[in-house]
Amino acid sequence: MTPTLQAGAPSAMAGLPADTALEKRTYSKVFWRLVPFLMLCYVVAYLDRVNVGFAKLQMGQDLGFSETVFGLGAGIFFLGYFLFEVPSNLLLNRVGARMWIARIMITWGILSACFVFVETPTSFYILRFLLGVAEAGFYPGVILYLTQWYPSHRRARIIAVFMSAIPVAGIFGNPLSGWIMDAFHGVSSMHGWQWMFIIEAVPAVLVGVMVLFYLDNGIQQARWLSPEEKALLQREVERDQAHGAKGPHSVAAVFRDARVWWMALIYFAFVMGQYALTFWLPTLVKATGVQGNFNIGLLSAIPFVCAIVAMNLFGRSADRRQERRWHLIVPAMMGAVGFTVAASYTQNTAVSLAFLSLAAAGVLTCAPLFWSLPTAFLSGTAAAAGIAAINSVGNLAGFVSPYLIGYLKDLTGSTQIGMYVLAAALVLGAIGVWLTPKQLVNR
16 A cells, blocks of 8 residues: 655645756765765775675685575665665764765775675675675765755756766766776686676765765865855755755654655565666676677677666656656656566577666666655755665665676576566566656655
8 A cells, every 4th residue: 555645745846947047056066075985986886785796706616606605695785775775864964975975985895805805605695795795885875965055946957977887987986896807817816707897886985085085075165166166055055954854853753754664665676676777797798699808898888878868868857857757757667668578589689788777777777767856855954864764765676686696597597587586676666756746846
């Protein structure tokens, strides 16, 4: 049964006048100062999170790991992520984004390099769990941070640009991972996958140190803004937060609000598709008959190119029309169709890749546009707790989907059934969005 979703009042910002020259100049400065740098942070984060999918191409043979072991190891990351997500985001809200994001990045970089020592399934599971603990709070923390700079009617496009880091990580990370594994295999008596973990961990530590010197905790600390620009940004955010006052006001109220849990269920469905795609894409491409890690990496980049275009087109359209639901339903259905057809043509590289590209465009577009829904009624401390709660519950799908695909592949010898399950999850997510009152989220 659908929980009671109390719709907020229609946005007071509907029918906004065209941006003034000051607004355009100010938001342009904010964009170029923050968004590219946060994208860089997320590219590094996502690469370290999912490069296990590429390591699998060699680790499985070198260490004798089954598909189920890899699926469980890929997914167990999200158990640590789930347990520490809310406290991490509350700490970020208290100590500031600069210090906390730097801590997160440096810690996960060190742990990612430690994968060079993996020899048994147990050590693999432990390090994946600790990596999830270390990274907990990064993604929802950035979402929270962006809400402190951008009002609702500008947010979908900005979050879509930020989350373009996911396909960017795939476009450059997949060929890079494949090349490292081929080029460094046997160097200093180490496997290629070991070199991949070491080399790809270094940027996390370096960028984490950069965060300490580059990022500002908020509008008032930004020395690169004039007093007039600060006042404009603060006024816009405060006006937007007045609407968020209709949502929960405390951490305890967040966990009693049915809308928060409804959002978490919708996000769970979308994340099912997202992480199955990013963890298993190299394996799915290889299964069509492609040989060589570098070639697999190049072809695996194609779906991410399609995704980066779709994410930004949908994000711009959603903000321009101030419509959120159908801008989520359509890409969710694209993902469902893509997984279904790709599963039926696993031996045909061209057809499978074309529909994996459609699936990638759909599921990766769902993630940034989804956050326009809960941030429409969450603000302040409640936003810190609510965003983290939704993200932590939703990201449990990051545990379920890789493990499920691996288990079903060991059981049936094929990824086909698992991909049909993913398609069904995306359809359920689309239905959940359709049942959400438009008055609550269309801002």
